[in-house]
Amino acid sequence: MTIPVILNVGVSSAAEVASGNLVLVTTGVTPAVDDLVIACIAYRDSVAFTLPAGWNAINQQSSGNTTAVTASAIASGLMAWIKWTSPAPSLTFTRTGGDVARGVLAVFRGQKATSPLDVSSGATLAANSVTAATATVTTTEDEELIVAMVAGAAAGGSVNFRAVTDPTVGSGVTDQDPGIEGVWTELHDSVTLTGGDTAIAVGYATKATAGATGELRATQAASSRHVMIAAAFKTTLSDRSSVDVSKLAHYDVMLAGSDTAETITKLSRYDVLMAAGTVSVTKFSRYDILVPPTSSFKKRRSQNVILF
Incomplete structure (x- = not known):
């Protein structure tokens, strides 16, 4: 449903x-x-x-x-x-x-x-x-x-x-x-x-x-x-905007609580990404934590934590 x-x-x-x-x-x-x-x-x-x-x-x-x-x-x-x-x-x-x-x-x-x-x-x-x-x-x-x-x-x-x-x-x-x-x-x-x-x-x-x-x-x-x-x-x-981030460095914390949509080429180690909108990630590095309601990604590692 x-x-x-x-x-x-x-x-x-x-x-x-x-x-x-x-x-x-x-x-x-x-x-x-x-x-x-x-x-x-x-x-x-x-x-x-x-x-x-x-x-x-x-x-x-x-x-x-x-x-x-x-x-x-x-x-x-x-x-x-x-x-x-x-x-x-x-x-x-x-x-x-x-x-x-x-x-x-x-x-x-x-x-x-x-x-x-x-x-x-x-x-x-x-x-x-x-x-x-x-x-x-x-x-x-x-x-x-x-x-x-x-x-x-x-x-x-x-x-x-x-x-x-x-x-x-x-x-x-x-x-x-x-x-x-x-x-x-x-x-x-x-x-x-x-x-x-x-x-x-x-x-x-x-x-x-x-x-x-x-x-x-x-x-x-x-x-x-x-x-x-x-x-x-x-x-x-219709009101959602878009955020395009090529790369997040070590230990970055990204909070997107305004219902935006994110496109991220790469997350580096230990990054924490929290979003209200849809997230598209090309590549995950080790230990990244992603917290969106919906997401798509091309590559992730076994240490990644994905919370929906």
């Missing part, structure tokens, strides 16, 4: 409004400063939301209607992100009028410090279906976080968030255990009968290698024109 770089902190309780502005809440989750916080909102009608100050739009689909007839219902949806601040940012998403809206905050930790959003997609189904779907996203780096949401056009639940190509292990009828790379987890799934009815569901997974996910999907209880939005976020791996 591989633990993802970006970890889920939690998800808030759902906030709801019959019309007008929607104020999301942090009930059920406590974001810390610099956490990645993603707002997921399902709504009916075609009146779009305006984001609060500091929030970054990912995708908004706003061609919905207000009918409660399942076969004729069309959803609208919004996904946005922010790097949490102190004092806390505004959670009031504004609009004039409109029908029911329901939303949550999904909180993650371990994203790239600046500009973590890589790619995204969003779509409103062109015809009624129980499969909400949006186009593939092609990640540019390994270990990216994929977050997907469904805005339901009817008050029916969601199951089995998944990708056609990768990650393919769906969240299933019951949620998978969180924190496993390559496996989808459903974070939230709730419905409301207010107004034209809607439902909100959120799932996530870590994609181990860069590349296309294939179409992203989730199965709905009702056949209507649902909305699905997905986004991929880069991890702290």
Whole structure:
């Protein structure tokens, strides 16, 4: 089992409004400063939301209607992100009028410090279906976080968030255990009968290698024109720098605790190397001690001590 770089902190309780502005809440989750916080909102009608100050739009689909007839219902949806601040940012998403809206905050930790959003997609189904779907996203780096949401056009639940190509292990009828790379987890799934009815569901997974996910999907209880939005976020791996050392002399102690990556041609006798990042060593001399979490090396001696 591989633990993802970006970890889920939690998800808030759902906030709801019959019309007008929607104020999301942090009930059920406590974001810390610099956490990645993603707002997921399902709504009916075609009146779009305006984001609060500091929030970054990912995708908004706003061609919905207000009918409660399942076969004729069309959803609208919004996904946005922010790097949490102190004092806390505004959670009031504004609009004039409109029908029911329901939303949550999904909180993650371990994203790239600046500009973590890589790619995204969003779509409103062109015809009624129980499969909400949006186009593939092609990640540019390994270990990216994929977050997907469904805005339901009817008050029916969601199951089995998944990708056609990768990650393919769906969240299933019951949620998978969180924190496993390559496996989808459903974070939230709730419905409301207010107004034209809607439902909100959120799932996530870590994609181990860069590349296309294939179409992203989730199965709905009702056949209507649902909305699905997905986004991929880069991890702290993008922030790591590199240290290149040709040779360490006798008795050197090298401490690299800032998550850097080291490339070292040779360690001399009695060197002690402690690192937080990945270490690549061409040659070890006698009695060297290497303490990284992961490493690769071309040559080592029997007296070397390697601690992982």
